[in-house]
Amino acid sequence: QDREFTIAVSIPAATHGWTGGVVYHAEQAEAQIEAAFPNVDVIVSTASSATAQVSALEDLSATNELDALVILPFTSEELTAPVETVAANGTFITVVDRGLSDDSIQDLYVAGDNIAVGANTAEWLVEQLGGEGQIVVLRGIPTVIDDERIQGFTEVIEQSDIEILDIQYANWNQDEAFTLMQDYLGKYPNIDAVWANDDDMLLGVLEAVDMAGRTDVQYALGGNGMKQVIEMVMAGDERTPISTPYPPSMIASAMYMTAAQFAGQAPMRGSFLLDAPLITPDNADQFYFPDSPF
Amino acid sequence: MSSADTTMAAPEGEGFRLRWADLAPFIALAVIVVIGALINSNFMAANNLLNVITRTAFIAIIGVGATFVIATGGLDLSIGSMLAFVVGIMIMSMNAMAPALGVWAIPAGAVVALIVGSLCGLLNGVIITVGKIEPFIVTLGTMGIFRAFITWMTDGGSLSIDNSLRGAYRPVYFGSLFGIPYPVVITIVVALIGAFVLYRTKYGRRVTAVGSNADVARFSGVHVGRVRTMAFVIQGFCVAVAAICYVPRLGAATPTTGQLWELQVITAVVIGGTLLRGGKAHIWGTVAGALILEVIANVMVLSDMVSEYLVAAVQGAIIIIAMLAHRFTSAR
Amino acid sequence: MSSADTTMAAPEGEGFRLRWADLAPFIALAVIVVIGALINSNFMAANNLLNVITRTAFIAIIGVGATFVIATGGLDLSIGSMLAFVVGIMIMSMNAMAPALGVWAIPAGAVVALIVGSLCGLLNGVIITVGKIEPFIVTLGTMGIFRAFITWMTDGGSLSIDNSLRGAYRPVYFGSLFGIPYPVVITIVVALIGAFVLYRTKYGRRVTAVGSNADVARFSGVHVGRVRTMAFVIQGFCVAVAAICYVPRLGAATPTTGQLWELQVITAVVIGGTLLRGGKAHIWGTVAGALILEVIANVMVLSDMVSEYLVAAVQGAIIIIAMLAHRFTSAR
Amino acid sequence: MMLARTDMAGATLTPEPPVLRAEGLSKAYGSITVLSDVSLDIRRGEIHAIIGENGAGKSTLMKLLSGHAAPTGGGMAMGGEPVAFADAVRAEEAGIILVHQEILLAADLTVAQNLFLGRELTRGLAVDDRAMNRRTAEVLARVGSTARPTTRVGDLPLAQRQLVQIARALLDDRKVVILDEPTAMLANDEVDALLGIARSLRDQGVSILYISHRLDEVEALADRVTVLRDGRMIGTWDAAELDQRQMAELMVGRELSDLYPAKRPPATAEPVLTVTDLSVDHGRVEGSFEVRPGEVLGIGGMIGAGRTELIEGLLGLRPSQAGSVTLNGRTIPRLDVGAMMAAGLVYLTEDRKGKGLLLNEGLGPNLVLQALNLINPGIRLNRRKETGALKTAVDEYDIRVRSLSVEAGQLSGGNQQKLLLAKVMQADPAVVIIDEPTRGIDIGNKSQIYHFIDDLVRSGKACIVFSSELPELVGLSDRVLVMRSGRFVAELTGEDITEQNVVYAAASSGRGGEGRTQR
């Protein structure tokens, strides 16, 4: 215990709900780890774009002897080479959420499964609608996460007779989701279900549906396991009976596992894939963090 | 006067040309509405039109304030973030007052919002006029500051209004007066007041004078700095009014609230016929500009013609084409 | 010459005052560097400084082009999206040529980038000058258009450079010439050429004349439209040069590439002493401005003093304070 | 000087203290002193003319007296009480108003809005536009302006703007009205109206400080005359004691030769410029004309007759088309400033501030802007040549400047005009079109410019001159075309070129011989 260890954490800036949750959990974990292991120093750094994240990596590794790096990459392709550079100095690499293009770089991988988020939701929906119906989809900001979720979702839906009436961007923004949903409702006289690929957007969607008083919308689903939505699930809401977890707390798990490397406990390596099980009224309390902002 | 004969011909022409140019945004709006109706029959549905007009309120109300700022030759990039910040403060204070005041927490919170909004505008104005720094840079700075504050206040998540207030507050966005949704009523009132102040008061006169030629205004005894600062305060006040309409809609503030609204607002103002270099102001043009933007967005969603990826491209192109058409019709 | 006696004294005073104001961005840079060094000892590490200077290249190179546009009294909000678009086109064409040309696909792709970038600038310039529309609106429109195209080209995901080219291309960002990283070399070359064109050529003279008073320029036989358009072409070219340095660093284009860079670039230009209303241009000031922004960001990352949520607020505040300090020191 | 000065004697004879008194006023910009130790009394109800060469410091003195600039030495007193004005607004409150030499109006506002800016009339909360427009119309009529109160100032021609500016000064009661070259942009009728107003104001007890380079006006109008030279006070005289020649010599400090050069023999060469069927602003102004080498073609007309429009159209600066334009034997395919200049035709605008000079740029860049391609054959700037050209121009055109590194905006009005002349001549043109050649130029330099034009024409070039100063038009031209309502209505040659004939042709009502010359 005579050596000081430095763990750098590089995550996206809190620009919307989910990333806000990531920052929250990272800061919580930082405080706890530093309290538990006095010889470990955690540096959390947020970045607002892939470029800024690469810059942050350069800064962190240029000015510190990094023993470990926990990174939630903005995009896979753009960050692979920069992380490789850091790894070349012998730094322990933990990758969270999105994998790098070359998975030999990472020592530890803690991941959500965005394709599964889309696919599991789609499967549930296909079953509930009996394999047919008309739905609309709201997607987020054009990024990999968004792309993967949409991909997982549409692949499953295509197997059924369900028709996707429309897919448009609403940028993971409540207002834009509200507006877009209003327009969907105006455009399509019958919508059986809506999928917003993020719970932030779902809140806007629900408001629009309520306002229009449309009863044809049987299901309005989101994803990510936002606090408010979990509360709805727990309360047994009929329109939003499920959600899919994509817990921002995965960053905290990754940080704990990484810190454990230096605390003399059993070293952990390998991949930890978080599943995307459906959150139902039965298991909702497991996914409920009342203090988290998300 | 020896040149009376030549003189008479000119003003007529002038006057007509002016009026024609002033009408341009309304004509553009009409054209876009007609196109929208042709493209999709749902467009003209009463419900759809009502939705579009109602949601125009935010950009239009903020746009009234922006018209003042731009008329003085200023520019405010911080309005989107300021909206988020004001919404955040308003929700926090309403929630804090709810236990004590009950439903009265809503008007109390609204007053807080108006004060905070005006102070935010004052901050911008004072830094710009006392520090003599480009408005672009100052408001870019305060844009970052307000955005950071709301992110911090929400911990990056969201800040919701107390459930006990929600029901009482909802009608402010969803309710209507004689069939006209409240936000529309509020927009009209704000625009009427704005037009009165701009066209019929001393202050309004000085706003355009400062934007047209600050030196001349100064020599004429106008306190240029004060006029400019006041325009930013008006902008802040309008942002607060928009915030008051905004909260009942979704009931929450998030770090993305109002993101990029500044660009929409400025576009609406310019489409409406106000010059970015200052000296001219068209309140009702701004309102038309805001409607144009919302209608275009609405038509894009209703029509199935373009890939979701290209929606932004088509919107950008339509705005440019609208401005071009305007230029070429009014230049004759 | 009746007043020859007093003639001699003046230039000293004039020259000195001018030089002092011109030095302001460099002084500000020095102050921020000193503060950075005090806050964090790691800041002055050779490695760190080299990283910061290297990555300044993008904003600085684009900033050189923006200095031209702003000096003519224009404004280009599309540069961030244009960068993404050019990067996308470049990667696509390199990948397409890789099988046939091997490593030579890289210079070929670079040429494609330069052509596409210049054409994008030309598009902006032509719409603005022929259509006589506010640059703010036109480039806001093309910003949406370029952004939509890159989203469409990447299908909302990302577009990576072929692995076979990656290795050969990497040194353009990571390599160095006599210890000076290539991006820095390229920045210096671009700034030198920019300064030469702006201060030492006829075209540069016309740029400032147009920005200073377009009517005077027109009456003096300057083709105002052509000068303005050319400035946008230069801007596009600079964006392409930045793209050429950008690709080896990140190796991919995504719909978020270059987002909000326009605001950073414009801030750098203004901090550097160029006036937004046109007529004055400081190429080296722009480079200093870009460095200031990157150093501030770097210091923010290195120091752990502020909550992650508030980083943007502190950055905004520092920029405003820097401008205020500049104003009050240079006003004396 | 054999002339008796009145400044000393005046103080003892007049029991009433002067309305405004300057005591040892000085002004320096940095290390440049532009005005030193000027003392001056302004009596109640007098018209006090200030004359001096370009750059003598007249405008500067007026700015100090009216609070537009702060003196760096000396002080002022009103009615015996010392005063110091923090800004122009304070001075206006004290009853002193300056009408600037350069137009200072907000172009986007209407005439009435400009007049009442900062002191709008209100009814309740709202501004009372009707009342303001009514009062504006009254004041405009008084100064002889035809502008409408509701016209945007930016849409008015320069002369009308000047009248609006004067009207603004007359809106309220004043103690001292300072007019800095008010007539530089005006033609006969307006000048006459203005002189009438000045006299009636004087009769009401208002003091008027009057700056003009038109010494005939000064002679006709002033009660007393103060002469400045190189920033110093030369003295104050009763106007009755001075004739124009004496004034001129006091200003310049030396004997003056003849104002106008002798007329040249009739030009017989083939026209160097032929313009047929030029139509500007969709036919509002139309005309055909030609000019021969060795000839000065004068173009006369009332304000707004369309002379400026015609030429701006010829240069493609306004929407225009032409049947044909032949210059130097070549047909010009396109109406365009650059192309015209390359073919040998240049134009000196009447609006030097708005269209002539880059006020925030140095003298060198201004000088070479038009002739960039000629001075620099390659793409590079030849700075040495530029500095050389500036030095030559400063000598040749006698630009009085205390430092070569000042900005153009810091030159005195007249010196700006000379710089502008030097600028267009850099292109070495065959045809020079000069709109108001001596606007704001002092008498000594006027004669210089006239001789300059003469030399030019004698060397085989051609010159077209527009002037609102009839003596100038008549004294200079070999041939005069008169324009009325956008059409040429008369051509005068030889003996027919008289002020009466020009006025007769220009005035649509046919009132001939009413010019200022009748005095």
Ligand SMILES: Nc1ncnc2c1ncn2[C@@H]1O[C@H](COP(=O)(O)OP(=O)(O)OP(=O)(O)O)[C@@H](O)[C@H]1O
């Ligand atoms: N801001 C300034 N900085 C430096 N020098 C100045 C400035 N303003 C005026 N000057 C100088 O002061 C001198 C006097 O100028 P002023 O305008 O008073 O002359 P003037 O007598 O009105 O001449 P004109 O008849 O040409 O109008 C000129 O040499 C001018 O260059």
Ligand SMILES: Nc1ncnc2c1ncn2[C@@H]1O[C@H](COP(=O)(O)OP(=O)(O)OP(=O)(O)O)[C@@H](O)[C@H]1O
């Ligand atoms: N009183 C007026 N109100 C509005 N417009 C006017 C007035 N007088 C003239 N104009 C406009 O001014 C333009 C002609 O002015 P222009 O400058 O060409 O005349 P000019 O003969 O050159 O007179 P100047 O001696 O002032 O230069 C025309 O467009 C005419 O309609």
Ligand SMILES: [Mg+2]
């Ligand atoms: Mg003067």
Ligand SMILES: [Mg+2]
């Ligand atoms: Mg004229």
